[in-house]
Amino acid sequence: MVDDRTPPPAPGLFASGRPEAHRAGGSIKDFLTDGSLPALCREVSRMLGVRVELREEKNALVVFNEEDFSHPWRIESAAPPPEGSTRIPLVIAGDPIGWIVVHPGEPGGPGSALTREHMEQALRYLARAASELCAQELTLWHRVQEVEMMYRLSALLVRVGGAERVLNEALASALQVLELDAGSLVLLPEDAQGQVVSGDEKDLVIKASRGLSREWLESPLPLSRDRLFDRLALGGEIVTSFDLASDPRVLHPQRTVAEGLRSFIGAGLVFQGRPIGVMRLYSRSPRQFSDADKRLLRSVAEQSAVAVEQSRLLRVLEHERQMQRQLQLAADVQRRMLPATNLRFEGFDAAARYIPSHRVGGDFYDAFTQGESVAIVVGDVVGNGIAAALLMASVRATLRAHAGQGLAVHEVVERVNRALCKDTLESEFATLWFGMIDRVSRSLSYCSAGHEPPFVVRQAGDDLEIIRLAHGGLVVGISPEETYEFGSIDLRAGDVLVAYTDGLPETSSFSGERFGVSRIQRAALDALRENREANAQAIIERVFWELRQFAGINAKHDDQTIMVIRVM
Numbered sequence: 200m201v202d203d204r205t206p207p208p209a210p211g212l213f214a215s216g217r218p219e220a221h222r223a224g225g226s227i228k229d230f231l232t233d234g235s236l237p238a239l240c241r242e243v244s245r246m247l248g249v250r251v252e253l254r255e256e257k258n259a260l261v262v263f264n265e266e267d268f269s270h271p272w273r274i275e276s277a278a279p280p281p282e283g284s285t286r287i288p289l290v291i292a293g294d295p296i297g298w299i300v301v302h303p304g305e306p307g308g309p310g311s312a313l314t315r316e317h318m319e320q321a322l323r324y325l326a327r328a329a330s331e332l333c334a335q336e337l338t339l340w341h342r343v344q345e346v347e348m349m350y351r352l353s354a355l356l357v358r359v360g361g362a363e364r365v366l367n368e369a370l371a372s373a374l375q376v377l378e379l380d381a382g383s384l385v386l387l388p389e390d391a392q393g394q395v396v397s398g399d400e401k402d403l404v405i406k407a408s409r410g411l412s413r414e415w416l417e418s419p420l421p422l423s424r425d426r427l428f429d430r431l432a433l434g435g436e437i438v439t440s441f442d443l444a445s446d447p448r449v450l451h452p453q454r455t456v457a458e459g460l461r462s463f464i465g466a467g468l469v470f471q472g473r474p475i476g477v478m479r480l481y482s483r484s485p486r487q488f489s490d491a492d493k494r495l496l497r498s499v500a501e502q503s504a505v506a507v508e509q510s511r512l513l514r515v516l517e518h519e520r521q522m523q524r525q526l527q528l529a530a531d532v533q534r535r536m537l538p539a540t541n542l543r544f545e546g547f548d549a550a551a552r553y554i555p556s557h558r559v560g561g562d563f564y565d566a567f568t569q570g571e572s573v574a575i576v577v578g579d580v581v582g583n584g585i586a587a588a589l590l591m592a593s594v595r596a597t598l599r600a601h602a603g604q605g606l607a608v609h610e611v612v613e614r615v616n617r618a619l620c621k622d623t624l625e626s627e628f629a630t631l632w633f634g635m636i637d638r639v640s641r642s643l644s645y646c647s648a649g650h651e652p653p654f655v656v657r658q659a660g661d662d663l664e665i666i667r668l669a670h671g672g673l674v675v676g677i678s679p680e681e682t683y684e685f686g687s688i689d690l691r692a693g694d695v696l697v698a699y700t701d702g703l704p705e706t707s708s709f710s711g712e713r714f715g716v717s718r719i720q721r722a723a724l725d726a727l728r729e730n731r732e733a734n735a736q737a738i739i740e741r742v743f744w745e746l747r748q749f750a751g752i753n754a755k756h757d758d759q760t761i762m763v764i765r766v767m
Contacts, residue, residue: 225487226256227289227297230333234271238263239325240299247306247318252280254298261297285319287326291334292489299326341495344376349502365510366407369503373478374409376499377492380483381410381460385429386468386476386507400429403477410481415458422463422479424450432467433474437493439464442485462486466496468504475504542566542764544573546638550735551762552743554702561587561629562700562758563595571638574602577650577698577762578631594619594629594675608633609646609685612675616648616683619676628676632668632698641690641766646683647671651716653698655688656723663727665720693731695738696764697723702757703742706750714749721745723763735763 227236237253241263244251253261260277264270280286283303288295299322305311306318351372370384385403401421408416422428427448428438440446440463443455455461460481468476478500542549544566551564561580566573576598580590594615601614612633619629632653634645645653645668652669670686690696699719706714719742726733726741733741739761746759 225294225296227253227261227333228255228274229296230336231261231272234263236329237261237272238265243322247313249304249306249315249318250302251322252277252300252302254280254300256296256298258298287319287323289326289330289333291330291337292491294487294489296330296333337491341376341491345495345498348372348376348499363407365506366503367409369499369506370407370409370478373480373496373499373503376495377464377480379464379480379486381408382478382480383408383411383416384468384476384478384503387474389511400426400433400477403429406476412458415454418454420454421450422455423448428463428465428479429477432465432477435467435469435474437464437466437497439488439493441487459483462488464488464492464496466500468500468507470504470508475507478503538564538566544568544638546641546767547573547636548735548765548767549763550739552739552760554759556702556758561591562702562760563591564698564760564762565595565599566762567599569602569635573636573638575634575636575696575698575762575764576631577653577700577760578629579650579700579702579758579760580629581627590623590627590629593622594631598631598633602633602635607685608635608644609671609683612646612648612671612683613681616675616681617679620679623676625677628674630674630701632671634668634696634698636690636764642687643668643690643696644685644687645670646685648683649674651699651701651704653696654720654723655690656695656697656720656727657691658693663724665724690766692766694766695723695727695735696766697738697742697761698763699761700758702759703746703761705757706746706759708750714746718745718749735765738763738765 231237240251240253254277255261255274258277258279260275262273262275264273280300281302285301287299287301289297289299301315301319301322305315307313351368366384366386370382374380374382383405384407386406387399388397388402388404405416422443428440431438440449443449443460443463444452446452449455461484462482463479464486465477465479467474468478478496480496538551542551549566551566553562553564555562563576563578563580565576568574576595578591578594580587580594597615597618598611601611604611606614612631615631619627630648630650632645632647632650634643634653636643647669648671650671652667654668655666657664657666666688668686668688670684672683673681675681697719703719704714704716708714722742722745723738726738730737742761
């Protein structure tokens, strides 16, 4: 008779030919493909005259199914082996995944040279070889799953930087590769810059979950007593529990029973030695986690930590971009508040330069006409950046408002001081120098509030002299009762007024030496000695040329502002 059935698949003991097979690795069933192992046991039985069976880990019989090549083996319930049988284990990582059972009897019949001892020894070698192949297959499967998981997480980072999606994908990957039923991913709290602000396990916050009820997730009760599981995981351990209901470390076992959770495995998310969270995974059936499971979870947790940190970095970068856009807008507004650097007043040649150390700064200068007078202001508020820029805008607006009321210069400064003391903190103050030049008499009245004294360069015979303008009082914003003195000087044709902020004299060289006021004065003197008709812009250029020669490319740490007015 011709057998026209579909031919059996190529021989092979294990599941590499059947990728859909369940791969927990706890049973010989996870590794069988074409039924060769149960078929081999059957043929050995026929050859030796002693029944040899393949049984799975729960003692059910694994039978070769020669009637259906599409399902070459099947599971049958069976009575326990008879007394006197020999059970030879198939083992992975010390745990039996099945048995080769040899029933009582002598092989080959009476007078046979083959003894039962020989037969059992041969079957032990067979069991050992099968166990090694199963272990290798399981290791390979874990490696493949690990690579696939890493690929998924890496691909996710390329596509999207959203933290929520990254966390959910990481959790889903862990559940899939470990074939578990539920889990959650919790992170330590962080600040706006993405830095972890607490390393205490009690501060962990759930960021992603799967397969867990709302009641479980919203409960304030921890899984383990004193949050032991989370603390160990954050410390770098892989934490497991075979049976949560009977584990003495579990705080309320009845909660796990009500949730349908039987086994637990958890690992910390650690990035560059710094713990950032914990991955908690659960099985709804008893699960003895192998060393391979633990290695795989550690790998998943490490890759997840990288993914979480990458997501945080992308979020911080986006926040930084937004801040940079806001800073640019603030810088544009601040520049519009400052007058043009080439100032134009009848009878005077004026110029200014302002270089913030940050995109926005705390230095300011102003020059505006007030009736028959020209008002001049140079100031420096404490600090730099946005906070300093906002305080600068407040001081500038307040000074302009009071300068328009016809007050003397020292009265204007006193009112600015009281307003600043009223509206600011103790740590917020400013220095400023305020002057008014009568365009008819060319008399300059001025008042300094803790500011670097400007100076006038004046012709003195055949040479030049320096006149410092230092009358005034304390910085504004400290004491509302402070009173201020004013000074005055009659300007002459050819006089040059130089006002600046402390960012210039405090500029340092590579050796740590400060530029100092004397170098500013000498630069102005040299510019005028070389050209007695040097205009305001030329004097500024000379000062900054000397500054660059002194400091080189050494970074500046404060705003730099200078204003020069030459009397025509």
